[in-house]
Amino acid sequence: MTAAASAAAGVLALALLxxxxxxxxxxxxxxxxxxxxxxxxxDVLAGFAGRTxxxxxxxxxxxxxxxxxSAHAIPLPLAMLAGIGAAGLLALLFGVIAVRTSGVYFLLLxxxxxxxxxxxxxxxxxxxxxxxxxxxxxxxxWLADARALYxxxxxxxxxxxxxxxxxxxxPFGLTLRGIKDSPTRMQALGHDVARHLxxxxxASGLFAGAAGALYALYNDFVSPTTVALPQSVEGLLMAIAGxxxxxxxxxxxxxxxxxxxxxxxxxxxxxxxxxxLTAILLMIVAPEGLVGKAGAIMGSRRSTGGIR
Amino acid sequence: MxxxxxxxxxxxxxxxxxxxxxxxxxxxxxxxxxLSHGALxxxxxxxxxxxxGWTGQFAAGVLAAMAAxxLAGLALDQGLxxxxxxxxxxxVLLTVGVAxxxxxxxxxxWGGDTFTVxxxxxxxxxxxxxxxxxxxxxxxxxxxxxLVFMLLSLLxxxxxxxxxxxxxxxxxxxxxxxxxxxxxVFLGTFMLGSALAGLGGALGGAFLSLYPGADxxxxxxxxxxxxxxxxxxxxxxxxxxxxxxxxxxxxxVxxxxxxxxxxxxxxxxxxxxxxxxxxxxxx
Numbered sequence: 001m002t003a004a005a006s007a008a009a010g011v012l013a014l015a016l017l018x019x020x021x022x023x024x025x026x027x028x029x030x031x032x033x034x035x036x037x038x039x040x041x042x043d044v045l046a047g048f049a050g051r052t053x054x055x056x057x058x059x060x061x062x063x064x065x066x067x068x069x070s071a072h073a074i075p076l077p078l079a080m081l082a083g084i085g086a087a088g089l090l091a092l093l094f095g096v097i098a099v100r101t102s103g104v105y106f107l108l109l110x111x112x113x114x115x116x117x118x119x120x121x122x123x124x125x126x127x128x129x130x131x132x133x134x135x136x137x138x139x140x141x142w143l144a145d146a147r148a149l150y151x152x153x154x155x156x157x158x159x160x161x162x163x164x165x166x167x168x169x170x171p172f173g174l175t176l177r178g179i180k181d182s183p184t185r186m187q188a189l190g191h192d193v194a195r196h197l198x199x200x201x202x203a204s205g206l207f208a209g210a211a212g213a214l215y216a217l218y219n220d221f222v223s224p225t226t227v228a229l230p231q232s233v234e235g236l237l238m239a240i241a242g243x244x245x246x247x248x249x250x251x252x253x254x255x256x257x258x259x260x261x262x263x264x265x266x267x268x269x270x271x272x273x274x275x276x277l278t279a280i281l282l283m284i285v286a287p288e289g290l291v292g293k294a295g296a297i298m299g300s301r302r303s304t305g306g307i308r
Numbered sequence: 309m310x311x312x313x314x315x316x317x318x319x320x321x322x323x324x325x326x327x328x329x330x331x332x333x334x335x336x337x338x339x340x341x342x343l344s345h346g347a348l349x350x351x352x353x354x355x356x357x358x359x360x361g362w363t364g365q366f367a368a369g370v371l372a373a374m375a376a377x378x379l380a381g382l383a384l385d386q387g388l389x390x391x392x393x394x395x396x397x398x399x400v401l402l403t404v405g406v407a408x409x410x411x412x413x414x415x416x417x418w419g420g421d422t423f424t425v426x427x428x429x430x431x432x433x434x435x436x437x438x439x440x441x442x443x444x445x446x447x448x449x450x451x452x453x454x455l456v457f458m459l460l461s462l463l464x465x466x467x468x469x470x471x472x473x474x475x476x477x478x479x480x481x482x483x484x485x486x487x488x489x490x491x492x493v494f495l496g497t498f499m500l501g502s503a504l505a506g507l508g509g510a511l512g513g514a515f516l517s518l519y520p521g522a523d524x525x526x527x528x529x530x531x532x533x534x535x536x537x538x539x540x541x542x543x544x545x546x547x548x549x550x551x552x553x554x555x556x557x558x559x560x561v562x563x564x565x566x567x568x569x570x571x572x573x574x575x576x577x578x579x580x581x582x583x584x585x586x587x588x589x590x591x
Contacts, residue, residue, distance in 0.1 A: 052397055097576050100583040104341050104396040105539075109579070111343075112535055112572075115528040119568040126565060229524065233404050240401075272412035279405030283398040284391040308395045 011158050018147045026146045027218075028262060032254045033150075033157045034214050039238035039250035040164050041207035046236070047245030048168045049200045050180030051106050052307065055094055055114030056208045057231025062117060063087040063212030064222045065128065068136040071216075076138060083216065084209040090117070091205020092198075099197040102183070114232055122224045133223025136216060143217060153214050160210055165247060167203060176200055230275070237279055240307050243289025252291060283307075311438040313557055319446040321553025322453025323512050327526055328533035328545045329460055330504030336477050336540015337497045339396060340389065344403040345505050346527030347410035352377045352509025353518040354418055357425045366428040366514075373510040374503040381502025385495055407523070415520050425513035449511050456504070457546055464542060473497060477540050529556070532575050538588025547586060 014033075018026045038060050046052040063083035071079040098109045121128045128134065142148050167173055175196055178186045183193050216222065225231070238257050242249030257278070264274045286293040288306030331345045342348075352373035360369025384406060392398040427445045434441040464470040472493045475483045484490045509518075512526065532552050537544025552571060559570030578586075 097579050097583075104339065104400060105584065107397065107400055108341050108531065109535065112528065112531045112575075115524070115531070116568055116572045119528065120566070123568060124565050229404075230408070233401070233408075236401070270412055270416070272408045276405040276408030276410075276412065279408070280388060280402050283402040283405070284388070287392075287395070287398050307397050307401070 011154070014154055015151065018150050023146045026150050028258065030146070030150045030153050030218055032251070032258050033153050034211050034218060035235065035238060035258060036251040036254035037157055037160055037211035037214070038208055038235045039242065039254055040161060040247055041204045041211060042235050043239040043242075043244055043247055043250055044164055044168060044204040044207065045200060046239055046307070047247065048173060048180065049176040049197060051099075051102060051197065051201075052236065053098075053110040053201075053204075054107050054229070054232045054236065055110035055117075056204070056235050057229065057233070058114035058117035058227045059087045059090055059094075059205045059208045060212035060215065060235070061121070061222065061227030061231060062090050063209035064216045064219070064226050065121065065134070067213050067216035068134050068138070068220075068222050069127070071136060071138055080213040080216070083213040084206055087209020087212060088202055088206045091202045091208070094205070095198045095201030099194050099201060111229070111232070114227070115229060118224055118227050118229065121227050128224075131224060133221060133225075136220040136222070138217055139220050149217060153218070156210070156214060160207060161248070164207060168247060172196070172199070230272070233279065234275065237275075237282060240287065241282060241290055243292045244307050246289065246291065249289055249291050253289070256290065311440045312442065313561060314554075315438065315440070315442050315446070315450075317554035317557035318550070319450045319453075319515070319553075320557060321549040322450045323508060323515060324526075324529055324533055324553055325453045325546055325549035326456050326504055326511060327508035328530040328537075328549055329456065329542060330501035330508070331530050332534045332537065332540055332542070332545045333460075333473075333497055333504075334501040335534060337473055337480075338494050340403070340498075341396075341400045342403050342501070343400060343527070344384065344407040344410060345501075345530065346523035346525075347407040347414075348377050348380060348502055348505040349509040349512065349526050350414060350518060350523040351380060351410060352506030353425065353513030353522070354414060354423075354509075355506070356510035356513050357423050357518065360425060366426070366431075369425060370507065370510040373506040375506075377506025377509070378499040378503040381499045382495070384502075385498045411520065411523055418518075420520055422517050422519040423513070424517045425510060427514045445514060449515055452507075452511060453549075456507070457542070460542055469493070469496070529571075532572060534585075536575055536578060536585055538585030541585070541587035544585060544587035 017029060021029060038056060042053060042056050063086060066086040067079045067083035070082050074082070094110060094113045097113065098106055101109055122130060139149075143152075168176070175186065175191055178191070179193050179196060187193050215226070234257060238253035239250050240253065241256050242251065242253030260274065260278065261271055264271060268274070287308075292306060327345070327349055331342065334340055334342050355376045356369035356373040359372035360366050363369070384403075388402060388406065389399055392402055431445045431448050433444050435444045435447055436442075437447065464473060472483065472488060472490075476490055476493055480490050508526070512522075516522070529552055533545055533548035536548035536551060537546070551574070555571045555574060556567060559567035563570055
């Protein structure tokens with residue numbers, strides 16, 4: 001089977017999934033798709049440009065806030081575009097500040113920038129409602145149906161994932177990989193490293209914003225938790241669990257983490273502890289991602305090394 | 309009123325310096341961004357609360373907090389970080405995991421209520437400075453911050469251990485090659501940095517109070533201090549703490565809802581010109 005054919009088969013299988021699931025589990029599957037998009041947008045930077053960000057939860061959640069707040073005044077499709085645009089602008093701002101650094105400094109800087117967004121959402125109560133958050137009114141008409149929303153998210157997600165795939169396979173994406181391996185060499189070859197990284201950051205932010213806009217539809221509620229650090233960490237862990245640099249592995253990572261959350265919530269309310277332990281274990285045991293780890297154990301394929 | 313606000317800024321800066329100095333020491337020497345530093349701060353605060361409650365001695369609470377958090381640092385370094393040695397990003401994400409676990413367990417033990425570490429009799433009440441009556445305990449925190457700065461400066465610039473730390477920041481491999489056990493210097497620094505988080509927690513627990521989420525607030529301020537000051541720079545941390553402390557105080561007075569912009573706007577502006585902070589160098 002060619003890559004295109006197996007991708008089409010995968011999407012078809014996902015499209016048929018709601019017929020086998022209850023409405024509740026269709027909701028869970030929708031959430032997995034949305035977070036897989038967030039994790040993919042992180043992987044564009046972490047896996048292909050070699051810059052690991054910890055601010056994508058904030059970019060994602062900014063879009064969610066803008067969609068829910070502006071949908072009171074303008075039609076929903078426009079509100080979603082406004083959300084994606086806001087995410088892109090925020091990513092541009094963050095990118096201008098962060099792209100000159102790399103490694104752990106980049107991570108730290110993006111973390112601090114993301115925390116500012118969280119602080120603003122928490123304190124600016126007149127607009128964001130503070131800790132109480134804002135309730136939306138988006139799930140009306142056919143959107144109220146869980147299956148219809150799932151198919152909408154799947155359709156949008158397929159287009160977005162294909163766009164990300166094209167991006168990382170394009171000459172632009174190849175340049176990014178060159179920058180990941182050796183920024184100084186790419187600079188010497190005449191590539192404008194900072195501009196490429198900035199463009200990659202903005203593209204990644206737009207994709208994260210699209211995921212955040214879909215999340216506004218799904219959740220119909222937004223609070224500072226949506227832009228908080230755990231959201232950024234969870235997205236990054238999904239990308240890592242799926243294997244950084246694999247792009248579509250993020251879907252497996254998202255399914256794993258959200259499935260785990262659903263599973264442990266039946267036994268305990270201590271999800272942050274479970275998430276923290278998952279992060280610790282993942283870093284020690286399988287930083288190359290679970291798919292890569294399984295492959296390495298079977299000896300069938302070379303591990304990509306994962307996050308360093 | 310201005311004098312009062314200035315003192316508020318300086319005392320908050322002193323607390324920030326105590327917490328951020330530990331962070332920047334560890335970041336500078338071990339290249340570990342310890343994102344559980346805020347959780348260690350909160351842990352220190354709760355330990356100080358418990359111990360000063362049992363013994364009735366604030367000093368005992370402070371010492372217990374420093375010792376307990378230094379031991380937590382030892383356990384973190386030897387029990388977990390040793391498995392990801394040399395991988396910067398894995399180390400950071402591992403400490404994020406530790407922060408989540410610690411905070412969640414603190415929530416189980418101490419619940420969601422707000423606590424304040426009781427201060428000793430001698431430090432309650434107010435003292436007149438700059439023409440205003442100001443809480444004595446906050447002046448004590450200011451003095452403690454200045455003392456920590458002086459002691460750390462002496463340690464770094466006047467002792468053999470300090471010379472090793474400075475050499476390790478520049479080139480750890482060369483230090484190891486001269487026959488010095490750099491791992492022990494690393495471990496000692498990690499425990500010292502953690503103890504400073506514990507001290508910060510004990511002081512901050514009496515000054516700002518303890519609640520779930522206090523760790524994230526102190527962490528974001530400490531990150532800003534270290535980012536402004538530059539990796540591993542004590543003087544940078546002091547200047548960064550003063551800047552953030554004053555901006556935060558006046559920001560809250562003048563623009564209460566947008567205080568965050570007032571604090572972090574200048575940080576972003578500075579980074580546009582000096583991406584590695586005032587005294588930092590590329591890693």
